[in-house]
Amino acid sequence: MTTRHVAYAVVVIVAIVAAIFSAAHLVTLGLAVGIGWLAFLLPGAIDGLALSASISAFVAKRCGVKVHATTWVALVLGLLVSVLANVAIPLLPFFTPLAIVLIGAVLSAIPPIALALSAEQLLRMPRTSDASATQPVEEETQPAIETAHVAREESQGATKRVQDLTHEDARALALEALALEPDLSAQELGARFGRSKRWGSTMRKLFREQVHV
Numbered sequence: 001m002t003t004r005h006v007a008y009a010v011v012v013i014v015a016i017v018a019a020i021f022s023a024a025h026l027v028t029l030g031l032a033v034g035i036g037w038l039a040f041l042l043p044g045a046i047d048g049l050a051l052s053a054s055i056s057a058f059v060a061k062r063c064g065v066k067v068h069a070t071t072w073v074a075l076v077l078g079l080l081v082s083v084l085a086n087v088a089i090p091l092l093p094f095f096t097p098l099a100i101v102l103i104g105a106v107l108s109a110i111p112p113i114a115l116a117l118s119a120e121q122l123l124r125m126p127r128t129s130d131a132s133a134t135q136p137v138e139e140e141t142q143p144a145i146e147t148a149h150v151a152r153e154e155s156q157g158a159t160k161r162v163q164d165l166t167h168e169d170a171r172a173l174a175l176e177a178l179a180l181e182p183d184l185s186a187q188e189l190g191a192r193f194g195r196s197k198r199w200g201s202t203m204r205k206l207f208r209e210q211v212h213v
């Protein structure tokens with residue numbers, strides 16, 4: 001087991017313990033203010049909101065996209081409500097009935113807000129992923145396009161230089177090429193020197209005559 005594996009394990013253990021601790025306090029607070037069985041869903045709405053915002057921010061930064069304001073609002077709201085709810089547990093005996101009612105109202109208002117913020121982050125997530133997927137493709141495609149342009153320019157330059165050869169120079173080079181590659185066809189020979197197939201056939205005939213001589 002490497003040091004990285006140990007670090008991962010420690011982080012996971014701490015996260016699980018903290019999540020259980022916070023969830024227990026949120027449920028206790030929800031039951032105390034009269035929310036009933038819905039109190040058991042509060043950790044998913046409050047701590048879940050902060051967790052989803054953290055993941056959304058991580059994905060955005062990983063993709064090179066600016067973290068949206070909605071994500072920051074969700075993160076701050078989830079953390080703030082979770083911390084205040086946990087702090088309120090030891091203070092429950094000192095709360096007045098009015099304070100209990102107000103806390104219950106605030107906790108009841110959190111789930112719809114969390115739903116709206118989470119939906120906004122979910123709708124924004126595919127666009128973030130598309131940006132991350134498109135960027136490497138563009139980065140990989142650009143060098144290929146530049147290479148193709150360079151190759152085409154070099155090919156055009158080579159063709160122009162060949163076409164500028166005099167008849168005598170082209171003939172001499174064609175005979176040299178046939179000496180190295182006797183199997184060159186008339187079409188290939190003509191294309192290599194920017195001439196026609198007929199010219200290539202003539203050069204092949206001339207080469208055979210020289211060989212027989």
